[in-house]
Amino acid sequence: MKKMPARTYDRILDQGLEMLSVTGLSGVTFGALADAVGMSKSGLFAHFRSKEDIQRRLLGHADALVAAHVVAPAMAEPPGLPRLTALMRRWLGWTRRAGLGGGCPIASALFELDDLDGEVRAQVGAAEARSRALLATLAGEAVADGTFRPDTDIDQLVWELRGLYLGHHVSSRFAAEPLADQRAWTAFEALVERYRR
Amino acid sequence: MKKMPARTYDRILDQGLEMLSVTGLSGVTFGALADAVGMSKSGLFAHFRSKEDIQRRLLGHADALVAAHVVAPAMAEPPGLPRLTALMRRWLGWTRRAGLGGGCPIASALFELDDLDGEVRAQVGAAEARSRALLATLAGEAVADGTFRPDTDIDQLVWELRGLYLGHHVSSRFAAEPLADQRAWTAFEALVERYRR
Numbered sequence: 532m533k534k535m536p537a538r539t540y541d542r543i544l545d546q547g548l549e550m551l552s553v554t555g556l557s558g559v560t561f562g563a564l565a566d567a568v569g570m571s572k573s574g575l576f577a578h579f580r581s582k583e584d585i586q587r588r589l590l591g592h593a594d595a596l597v598a599a600h601v602v603a604p605a606m607a608e609p610p611g612l613p614r615l616t617a618l619m620r621r622w623l624g625w626t627r628r629a630g631l632g633g634g635c636p637i638a639s640a641l642f643e644l645d646d647l648d649g650e651v652r653a654q655v656g657a658a659e660a661r662s663r664a665l666l667a668t669l670a671g672e673a674v675a676d677g678t679f680r681p682d683t684d685i686d687q688l689v690w691e692l693r694g695l696y697l698g699h700h701v702s703s704r705f706a707a708e709p710l711a712d713q714r715a716w717t718a719f720e721a722l723v724e725r726y727r728r
Numbered sequence: 729m730k731k732m733p734a735r736t737y738d739r740i741l742d743q744g745l746e747m748l749s750v751t752g753l754s755g756v757t758f759g760a761l762a763d764a765v766g767m768s769k770s771g772l773f774a775h776f777r778s779k780e781d782i783q784r785r786l787l788g789h790a791d792a793l794v795a796a797h798v799v800a801p802a803m804a805e806p807p808g809l810p811r812l813t814a815l816m817r818r819w820l821g822w823t824r825r826a827g828l829g830g831g832c833p834i835a836s837a838l839f840e841l842d843d844l845d846g847e848v849r850a851q852v853g854a855a856e857a858r859s860r861a862l863l864a865t866l867a868g869e870a871v872a873d874g875t876f877r878p879d880t881d882i883d884q885l886v887w888e889l890r891g892l893y894l895g896h897h898v899s900s901r902f903a904a905e906p907l908a909d910q911r912a913w914t915a916f917e918a919l920v921e922r923y924r925r
Binding site for chain 2: 552553554555557558632633634638639641642643644645646647655656659684686687690691693694695696697698699700701702704705706710714717718721725
């Protein structure tokens with residue numbers, strides 16, 4: 532594949548992630564992306580192997596934004612519940628703060644690809660598993676430091692946090708409910724109280 | 729538009745809903761549906777105004793299945809918490825019991841269409857609002873009969889039930905977690921306990 536100037540590549544990733552955020556994976560085609568970045572389809576073909584190749588690089592770009600906008604600032608907080616709380620605060624609604632016009636590409640792909648196979652699905656699954664592993668680590672710290680009870684069911688807690696994130700996504704984006712953040716926070720605090728020592 | 733035999737129309741709805749369940753709305757095109765039912769594209773064009781027309785009828789068909797497989801049997805239970813419990817039991821994983829090969833078309837559309845406009849989105853929004861209204865009615869019955877506390881925040885309860893449903897969807901379908909049902913049930917019971925008098 533041809534080398535392209537780094538600036539051009541970055542522009543394709545940025546425009547492509549914006550499309551992905553708004554339309555989901557199905558909307559990110561060679562034709563649509565070429566139009567969005569003002570290149571010819573054959574120009575794009577020279578740089579990406581396939582539609583799946585583009586989609587996987589865009590999901591990787593989304594991962595990098597989550598790492599920068601959500602995970603890194605949360606990790607600057609003290610371990611355990613403060614870090615878990617900071618992570619949730621930054622995870623809920625992160626796409627808006629990262630400058631994207633649509634919703635979370637990972638959350639969307641969890642519904643779009645659930646009954647399909649392939650490398651894109653595998654990459655989404657890996658990203659989702661990593662987010663659960665991080666939540667479990669932070670909850671484990673809160674058990675270790677005595678904030679949560681020793682018998683805390685960490686997998687259950689993480690399972691419910693995932694539902695909370697998805698519920699907030701629908702509430703804030705599809706349904707545009709003004710109380711979305713407040714409801715998510717009430718749910719988070721109630722969940723924390725269930726496991727607090 | 730041409731009249732078609734009721735049997736043909738039903739077959740298109742059934743095959744189309746199966747496609748919708750597996751691929752999401754973006755996968756339901758004239759071409760793909762014509763292939764699936766063994767008709768020509770022009771044959772389908774004679775009966776449906778547009779792709780959106782097909783999608784809306786398929787969503788209507790999904791609604792009818794939810795009414796038959798989820799709502800009607802739950803309404804046969806006593807009002808209040810028994811009915812709410814029965815509804816949740818039947819709502820979680822309903823597509824499998826309704827014979828569909830994929831996930832919930834409404835849940836999926838809540839992510840697929842969140843940043844788009846149009847009649848299909850409006851229909852999905854209406855279906856989602858109806859499900860919340862039903863949950864709120866049943867929770868209200870549980871307040872009225874003294875099962876839930878008088879100060880129960882019904883909107884919060886319903887908000888969290890939606891997240892629970894979405895979390896269970898990802899858990900059982902995308903992630904294929906063996907404990908999906910059990911985790912959903914633990915979450916439901918904890919939520920009920922929060923509001924129990």
